[in-house]
């Protein structure tokens with residue numbers, strides 16, 4: 001007797017091998033049998049003729065650290081077929097969270113609504129306590145978490161904007177090691193954001209040695225995604241070579257027209273490193289726009305020390321003028337996304353203090369407020385240094401295609417975890433990245449097989465966090481499944497109207513339980529924390 005029998009689907013098992021027709025039996029949370037014409041008795045038999053039966057997708061790059069606590073259901077990801085998400089990316093994690101550093105760590109999370117920012121909401125201290133809080137949220141999907149290097153640095157160095165000394169690096173390493181004991185699957189860096197941007201390569205070498213020894217993952221938002229992208233990739237590859245750490249480059253991209261095309265060289269450098277024995281992969285999302293905080297457009301010196309310091313600088317005439325001058329410079333030692341993308345191609349995604357500006361470009365905002373775009377930008381930051389998000393139309397479609405189709409690239413959302421709510425203009429990747437990648441294969445935009453695209457959403461990302469019992473459909477593995485008719489998949493969100501879940505996913509199974517049943521969310525919360 002099995003729990004559910006999916007009968008007559010096209011099974012694409014996640015390994016990349018050709019799909020085949022067959023049945024999948026699920027019992028006690030695992031895949032009990034995969035075969036053609038299973039005769040077992042079942043509590044429920046579901047005819048999935050005409051549907052693809054795939055392992056549930058694994059989103060290696062999520063920023064839903066807080067979202068999962070608010071929206072444990074994870075509707076935006078479930079409706080795309082995701083059954084596991086990895087939070088704690090880009091150097092930002094909500095744990096560990098010692099009381100003395102909590103405010104400064106939380107302030108880095110634009111997805112924490114203002115009304116929730118109070119200390120009482122953040123009552124965990126250790127990584128293990130955070131994971132327990134997540135587990136108690138009632139999870140629609142599985143969650144794994146990286147510890148953020150920026151978080152560790154804030155704890156150890158407070159607001160000091162400088163390289164760490166040996167004792168400080170040692171303390172960060174010790175804290176990280178404890179997080180690994182507590183269940184973290186790796187460490188992430190965000191090397192364009194303070195305080196990560198203050199880290200030297202040698203600091204990273206020390207941390208990576210421990211990550212390698214513990215067999216965890218090093219996921220990195222590299223030091224530049226624009227003019228010095230290739231140098232930044234080299235630094236990540238150097239860490240792999242020097243320490244043996246498994247490296248994962250987050251959301252690989254080349255921002256700004258003058259850098260378009262560089263992803264080809266970046267991918268070639270990764271392939272070469274692999275041929276020399278380095279274990280490196282990347283992820284990417286199928287959109288030519290990126291998204292980050294408005295504050296991330298500023299030179300790192302302006303934002304170092306956090307929101308309070310930024311506000312103080314903006315209030316001081318000399319510092320404000322210096323920021324404006326730096327933003328107009330074309331050659332800078334940091335990623336000047338304002339100058340390389342331009343105000344016409346930067347739009348306001350979320351602006352809690354002035355929601356009426358959401359969806360408008362900085363150029364539009366400038367005309368509306370009758371001031372130059374940079375002054376408008378600085379005024380918005382003065383009002384709200386941490387809550388404003390922007391969408392940057394910064395990449396070439398050809399580059400996106402190359403990254404998304406490359407065999408070393410896993411598909412990711414780089415988004416929040418949520419339920420459609422008020423009409424913010426968040427990047428549509430939050431609701432549509434996985435669906436869009438599949439639709440891209442269906443419609444011929446992405447010249448790879450469906451089996452290969454599904455491998456890049458399942459076994460590839462699962463293997464990066466050493467999640468050995470998920471990411472493929474095989475007897476005995478956890479029953480995480482995404483079942484859909486390829487023809488019916490539809491990414492309903494767009495840049496203008498992004499707050500809509502994707503449609504067409506028919507059934508999603510997490511740990512053997514139906515969380516999406518004939519396109520309807522169920523009440524089941526079978527998700528687990530993956531350690």
Ligand SMILES: [Zn+2]
Nearest residue numbers: 090221250251
């Ligand atoms: Zn990032």
